[in-house]
Amino acid sequence: MVCFVLLSNRSWVPPACLHNAYSEEAGSGGAPFGMRQQQQVAAVIGSANHKTGSKQLVCLGKAIQAAVQTNVTIKIISNTTASDAALVAAAGQATLGRPSFLVTYFHSSHECYGVAAESKETFKCRRPGFPCTAKGAPSLSLEGCYFSLPTAPVGVLHFVRDPWDVVTSAYWYHQQQPAPEAWIDVPFSKRAAAMLAEGVPEAALKALGLDTSSAESYGELLRTLPEDVGIQLEFWRSAPGLYAMARQAQFFERHPGGIQLEYEELQTGWDDAVTRIASRFYPRYVAQLVKQAKSCDTSNWSKEKLESSNHVTTGKHSGEDKLRLQAALAQDAEVQGHLCAVCAAMRYGCEAWCRDGERR
Structure with a gap:
């Protein structure tokens, strides 16, 4: 495996090589380079x-x-x-011990590169944040990308979740009426075009019997399609984001100022998670932050508040409902293979549907 690629004035190290280096260093009793000491950060990217x-x-x-x-x-x-983080870090450098905090949805900005099949030359993929094939077409992949961070010392806080649960939760979320997000009500033709541009294979949508030129909304499709078809459509819509989450998890795992927390851990031990975050980034404010953040803990919410929140979906459905949907996902070998690959990249066991990163 090539473990160092020079890209113009930048370098890229494939995540698999980082994993190998990390394992070798950890096996010898050491810690990855740059992680032996935790320095005070100027900003935290959440x-x-x-x-x-x-x-x-x-x-x-x-x-x-x-x-x-x-x-x-x-x-x-x-x-x-990187420029967003640099601006926030500049503000944080003026308040020593109280680093700025940048909250962002979805993955941090990164660039992806392909390798031409014949010449073996590297080239930048057309769309930032999305890997591509040797011919430049968008693809679903764990490799080929690097993340940009400023030279200022920054910490990272990253939430991850079992990808099988992400898909089922998203399936329920996107069926709600009224739609919790405006794009859910736009014609499916626009959503399908976006999916194809992000690496979803057109053949996968056609195999589901979908009309990619349909004027019907995405939400209406999910509500009317047979359940086993609807959940697979939701997987393909979610797939580019799942791969981006996994690539980011691999990168941040090696970052000296990184904390990654599993969603499941947040739901069962919120105070412990906040204590860990505060101890690392805001050590003088642990008690204050734990107290202030209690309102974020969904286990403290009343039944009425949970039911009124359109973001809380899993708790409104039974475990049997979730297993039935995930079994429908596992029926398709291609879908199952993608989900198991993402599980393995984020060190999720996903034991019900995967074994050692491979589908059962």
Whole structure:
């Protein structure tokens, strides 16, 4: 495997090589290069993907602002670029011990490169943030991308979730009426075009019997399609984001200022998770932040508040409902293979449907 690629004035190291280097270093009793000492950061990038605790992350950002009295920037439905992080870090450098906090939905900005089949030359993929094939077509992949961060010391906080649960939660979320997000009501033709541009194979949509030129909305499609078809459509819509979450998880795992928390851990041990975050980034404000962030803990919400929230979906459906939908996903070998690959990249076992990163 080629473990170093020179790309113009940048370099790219494939995540698999980073994993190998990390394993070798950890096996010898050491820690990855750059992680032996935790330095004080000027800013923290808080990142969550769709249905992985994004609302809790926004709530946490507001709690940090109240408890720590520092600069908090919230970018809704937008990717974080290196310049975004640099601006926030500049503000944080003026408040030593109280780093700025940048909340962003979806993956942080990154560039992807392909390798031409014949010449073996590298080239930039057409669309930032999306891997491509040797011919430049968008693809679903864990490889070929790098992330841009400023030279200022920044920490990262990343929420991840079992991808099988992400898909089922998104399936329920996008069926709601009224639609919780405006794009759900636009013609499916526009959503299908976006999916194809992000690497979803057209053959997968055709295999589901879908008309990619349909004027019917995405939400209406999910509500009217047979359940086993609708959940597979939701997988393909979610797939580019799932791969981006996994690539980001691989990158941040090696970052010296990184904390990654599983969504499941947040739901069962919110105070412990906030304590860990505060101890790393805001050690002088642990008690204040834990107290301020209690309102973000859904386990403290009343039944009425949970039922009125359109972002809380899993708790409104039975475990049998979830298993039935996930079994429908597992019926398609291609879908199952993608989900198991993402599970393995994020070190999720996904034991019910995968074994050692392979489908059962």
